Amino acid sequence: MPRPVGAATFEAPPNIALVKYWGLRDRARVLPYNSSISMTLDRLRSRTTVVFDPRLDDDVVQLNGDPARPGPRTAVVRLLDRVRAMAGVAARARVRSRNNFPTASGLASSASGFAALAGAASFAAGLRLSSAELSRLARFGSGSACRSIFGGFVEWRAGRRPDGGDSGAAPLAPPGHWPTLLDLVVQVRGAPEKEVRSQDAMERTVRTSPAYGRRLAALPRRLEAIRRAIRRRDARSLFPLVMEECDSFREVCETTVPKLDYLTPASRQVLALVRRINAEAGRPVAAYTHDAGAHVHVFVEARDARRVRRRLGEVDGVDRIRSLRAGSGAHRVRAARSA
Numbered sequence: 001m002p003r004p005v006g007a008a009t010f011e012a013p014p015n016i017a018l019v020k021y022w023g024l025r026d027r028a029r030v031l032p033y034n035s036s037i038s039m040t041l042d043r044l045r046s047r048t049t050v051v052f053d054p055r056l057d058d059d060v061v062q063l064n065g066d067p068a069r070p071g072p073r074t075a076v077v078r079l080l081d082r083v084r085a086m087a088g089v090a091a092r093a094r095v096r097s098r099n100n101f102p103t104a105s106g107l108a109s110s111a112s113g114f115a116a117l118a119g120a121a122s123f124a125a126g127l128r129l130s131s132a133e134l135s136r137l138a139r140f141g142s143g144s145a146c147r148s149i150f151g152g153f154v155e156w157r158a159g160r161r162p163d164g165g166d167s168g169a170a171p172l173a174p175p176g177h178w179p180t181l182l183d184l185v186v187q188v189r190g191a192p193e194k195e196v197r198s199q200d201a202m203e204r205t206v207r208t209s210p211a212y213g214r215r216l217a218a219l220p221r222r223l224e225a226i227r228r229a230i231r232r233r234d235a236r237s238l239f240p241l242v243m244e245e246c247d248s249f250r251e252v253c254e255t256t257v258p259k260l261d262y263l264t265p266a267s268r269q270v271l272a273l274v275r276r277i278n279a280e281a282g283r284p285v286a287a288y289t290h291d292a293g294a295h296v297h298v299f300v301e302a303r304d305a306r307r308v309r310r311r312l313g314e315v316d317g318v319d320r321i322r323s324l325r326a327g328s329g330a331h332r333v334r335a336a337r338s339a
């Protein structure tokens with residue numbers, strides 16, 4: 001007997017990686033080579049509604065008001081299939097998802113989108129998963145989505161076991177842990193949409209970048225230092241480490257064959273300006289980082305935010321700057337407020 005099916009809406013935030021997940025030791029199980037750490041962002045949200053409907057012949061997937069393109073559609077349908085198999089549900093689904101921020105350009109819409117989809121699809125299918133189970137499910141849509149289930153500062157432990165039993169995300173510190181830490185999200189004009197899916201891009205890096213082995217060797221020490229700096233709310237220690245990590249990520253991307261280049265000239269100017277601000281002050285006032293996209297995240301302490309923000313705003317090609325804090329994780333939204 002098929003289980004009763006229904007509808008659900010979930011909201012989920014993007015996250016910005018302080019230590020990047022980049023490279024899978026097992027692609028089918030989505031098991032990474034290295035642990036990663038992120039901050040979940042407040043205010044930015046994906047809102048996703050899933051309705052299982054026995055009258056449908058096929059899944060219908062709408063992203064930001066338009067039918068999903070084949071690549072994202074396939075990834076959504078795969079996650080739905082996984083949920084159907086877990087729940088014993090046969091019905092096809094109608095999926096509507098909206099972001100309140102730009103899609104696929106370094107603001108991690110895949111993380112928020114798949115975290116919201118995992119929540120909405122599993123709940124609509126009658127499953128009542130724990131956060132850890134939801135996180136494991138979201139990972140199959142996009143690796144970084146496993147961290148967006150949780151709020152605050154989050155670590156996805158790579159684990160060692162071949163079956164992935166010891167790989168999973170969990171909170172390091174709650175959203176209110178470090179209220180004076182701000183992420184100035186610097187949106188640049190003309191940021192291209194991603195050409196290569198991250199999973200394909202990172203596979204290419206693992207295969208071809210001569211710098212990848214060195215990156216992995218340096219990570220345990222950096223991970224531990226970043227955990228400690230977050231725990232102690234120590235910006236002076238954290239900021240140089242965040243930039244070192246971002247530079248390491250960019251190095252393996254740029255030495256990938258063919259090269260992966262996510263930045264625009266404006267993004268590069270933002271990185272240079274942050275280095276200049278720190279050099280002028282003689283202390284780490286700010287830290288830049290970026291994911292696989294052109295927008296740059298600049299961390300600052302609240303007392304320095306106005307000054308840094310004004311200077312970032314003067315960079316040619318900077319479109320918009322948002323000031324975000326650590327926020328809460330994915331959650332269900334009551335029916336009247338569907339996507």
Ligand code: PMV
Nearest residue numbers: 017021142143144198291292
């Ligand atoms: O989760 P994916 O497949 O979109 O890959 C994300 C990879 C980075 O954003 C670059 C790093 C990270 O840890 O979020």
